[in-house]
Amino acid sequence: MEIVTPKLGLIFWQLVIFLLVLFLLAKFAWKPILVALRDREDSIDNALRMAEQAKLEMQNLKAGNEKLLADARHERDQMLKEGQNIANQLVEKAKTDATEEANRIAQQARESIQQEKNQALAEVRNTAAQLSVDIAERLLRRELADPAAQQKLVDEYLKDVKLN
Template identity: 80%
Template sequence: MSLITPEFGLLFWQTLIFLLLFLLLAKFAWKPILGSLKEREDSIDEALRMAQNAKLEMQSLKAGNEKLLADARHERDQMLKEGQVIANRLIEQAKTTAVEEASRIAQQAREAIQQEKNQALAEVKNTAAQLSVDIAERVLRRELAEPAAQQNLVDAYLKDIKLN
C-alpha cells in the first residue's frame, strides 16, 4: 500500500459515510440552518429599515427643531424691538413730562417774581407817599409855624373856594 494512492475500499467507505452524512445533514440540519440564516437576514433587513425610518424621522425632527429655533429667534428679535420701542416711548414721555414740569415751574417762578415785583413797587409807592407826606408836613410846619402865615393860607384857600 502506498501512502499517496488510496485503495478502493477506503474510497468506498469514505464516499458512503460522506453521502450518509450529507443526507442526515440535509434532512435534519440544512432546513434549521437555512431557516435561521433566513431569520437572521430578515432581522437585519428589518433593522436596516428601522434605522432608515429612524434616520428619516431624525431628519424630520431636526428640520422641525431648526424651524422652532428660527421661530424662537424671530420672536426674541421681535420682543427686543418691541422693548426698544417701548423704552424709547417711555424716554420720550419722560422728556415731555420733564419739559412740561420745567415750563410749569418756570411759569410759577415768573408769576412769583411778578408778584414780588408788584409788592415791592407797592411798598416803594407807599414809602414814597409816606415820605412825601412827611416832607409836606415838615414843610408846612415850617411854613405855618407863624400864626400870620396860617391866616394867609386860610385866606388863600377861601379865595380859591369862592372862585370855583
C-alpha cells in the first residue's frame, strides 16, 4: 500500500527534483526549444507562402500559355486562310492567263487561216483568169483566123456599145 499512498518525504523530493528539472529545462533547454519551434513555424509559413506564390505563378503561367496557344492557333488559322486565298488567286490568275493565251492563239490561228484562205482565193482567181485568157485567146485565134469573121466580131461589139 505504500506505493499507492506515498509518504511526505517522497513527495517533497519528487517536487524538488521536478522543480530542479524544470529550472534546468527553463534555463538551458526551454529557450532553444522555443527558438527552434519558432524557426520551424516561420519556415513552414514561408514555405506555405512560397507554395501559394508558386501556385499563383503557375496559374498565371497557365493562363498566359493558354492565351499564347490561342493566339498561335488564331495566327495559324489566319496564315492558312491567307495561304488558301493566295493559292486561289494563283489558280484564278493561271486560269485567266491560260484563257487569254488560248484566245490569243485561237485569234492568231483564225487570222492565219483567213490570210491563207485569201491567198488561196487570190491564187485561184489568178489561175482562173489566166485560164480564161488562155481559152479566150485560143477561141479568138480560131474564130478570128478568117478576116470576115474578124469584121463580123467588130460589128457585133460596136452594136453592143452605145454612145451617149
